[in-house]
Amino acid sequence: MEETNTEQIEAIPSSNDTAQNASPKSGGNKKIKGLVVLLTVIVVGGWFGLKMFITSKTHIETDNAFIEARTVPVSARVSGTVARVLVNDNQFVKRGDLLLEIDASDYKLAMAQAAAGVGMAENESGGEQMKAEGARAALQSAKARFDQAVVDLNRAEKLYRRDVLPKEQLDRVTTAKRVCEAQLKEAEEAYKRFQAEAGLALKTGNKARIMQRKAQLDEAKLQLSYTKVYAPRDGYITRKSIETGVNIQPGQPLMALVPLQDAWITANYKERQITWLKPGQKVEFTVDAYPGKTFSGTVDSIMAGTGAAFSLLPPENATGNYVKVVQRVPVKITINKNSDPERLLRVGMSVVPVVLTGRSSSDVFKEMNPF
Numbered sequence: 001m002e003e004t005n006t007e008q009i010e011a012i013p014s015s016n017d018t019a020q021n022a023s024p025k026s027g028g029n030k031k032i033k034g035l036v037v038l039l040t041v042i043v044v045g046g047w048f049g050l051k052m053f054i055t056s057k058t059h060i061e062t063d064n065a066f067i068e069a070r071t072v073p074v075s076a077r078v079s080g081t082v083a084r085v086l087v088n089d090n091q092f093v094k095r096g097d098l099l100l101e102i103d104a105s106d107y108k109l110a111m112a113q114a115a116a117g118v119g120m121a122e123n124e125s126g127g128e129q130m131k132a133e134g135a136r137a138a139l140q141s142a143k144a145r146f147d148q149a150v151v152d153l154n155r156a157e158k159l160y161r162r163d164v165l166p167k168e169q170l171d172r173v174t175t176a177k178r179v180c181e182a183q184l185k186e187a188e189e190a191y192k193r194f195q196a197e198a199g200l201a202l203k204t205g206n207k208a209r210i211m212q213r214k215a216q217l218d219e220a221k222l223q224l225s226y227t228k229v230y231a232p233r234d235g236y237i238t239r240k241s242i243e244t245g246v247n248i249q250p251g252q253p254l255m256a257l258v259p260l261q262d263a264w265i266t267a268n269y270k271e272r273q274i275t276w277l278k279p280g281q282k283v284e285f286t287v288d289a290y291p292g293k294t295f296s297g298t299v300d301s302i303m304a305g306t307g308a309a310f311s312l313l314p315p316e317n318a319t320g321n322y323v324k325v326v327q328r329v330p331v332k333i334t335i336n337k338n339s340d341p342e343r344l345l346r347v348g349m350s351v352v353p354v355v356l357t358g359r360s361s362s363d364v365f366k367e368m369n370p371f
Helices: 002-011 015-058 105-161 167-198 207-225 361-368
Strands: 059-061 065-068 072-075 080-085 098-102 228-230 235-238 253-258 264-270 282-287 290-302 328-335 350-356
Touching (some): 105 207
Antiparallel strands (some): 065 264, 065 350, 080 098, 282 350
C-alpha cells in the first residue's frame, strides 16, 4: 500500500510546477489585452478629440452672451396733474392702448378761447368788409358831387362871359368845384385804406387773420389731445414711476416700454473666434432659464469694433504699460420667433449661442495644411 501511494504521489505534478509552466502564457495574454485596450482608448480618445477639434472650428460657441431689447421711454408732451393711471408694472400692452390721462380742464378752456377767437376774427372780417363797402359808396357820392361841380362851373363860366352872372358868384362856383375835388380825393384814399384793412386789395379778404386764429385753435386741440398718453408700440410696462395726483412736466420719464417680441442676442465672441463669422449664418442657442430647450436664430451683424474700444473709458495702449488682453467683439443675433413662441426670452437672460459656420472637416484640414 505504501508503495502504491508513493507512486501515485510521484505521478501527480505539483501545483508549483503547473503555475511555473502557465505563467509565461498568461502574462503574454494580459500584455496583449492591455495593449489592445490602450490602443482602443487612444483611437477612441483621438477620434473624439479630433471630432471636438473640428466641431470647435465649425461650431463657434461662447457663454458670454445675453438677451437684449430696446427700451422705449414713455413721457408726456404737456404738463399737468395725472388724473388716471391705467396700467401696472410688467403689464403687456398693445400699440394705441391708453396708459394714463392728465387733467384736461385748463386745455379745454384754452381750446374754447381759441374757438372764440376764430369767431371774433370772422366777425371782424365782416365788419371791415362793410366799412369798405361804405367807403366805396362815399367815393361814388363824392365823385357825383365833383361831376356836378364841374358842370356848374362850366355853366357859370358861359354865363359870366355873357355878363349874365356876376364875378362873385363865379368865384363861389369855382371854389365849390375845388372843394368837391378835394373831397373826391379824400374818399378815394379812404376807400383804398378800408380795402387794405379788409384785404380786398389782395382778393383774399381777411383770411390771414382768420387762418391765424384757426391755427391757434388747432394748437389748442393738439395740446388737449396730449393729455392722453398712449402706448407707442406693443410691449411690457417697466420702470413705472407715476401715480394718480402727481404733477408732471413735459419730457419727464413716466415709465418704459420693452418690446420683448423684438429682442435679440448680443454675443461677445473672442477676436480669434470671429474669423469665419458672417451675417446670415444659422445659430442654435440655449437659455439658462429653460434647460434642455434649444432655440434658433441668425447672425445679424458684427460690431465695428471691440467692446473695449467703445466703452466709457477705452484703454490707452500708448502709455507704455501695455498688457495684451484677448478682446471680445459683440455679435448681434436675431431670434427666430417660431423656434418656441411659448417661452418668452427676457432682457438680461444668459445665453450660450453656437454659430454654425457651414464649414466642413475638409475645410478645417485644408486650413491646417502647411503646403
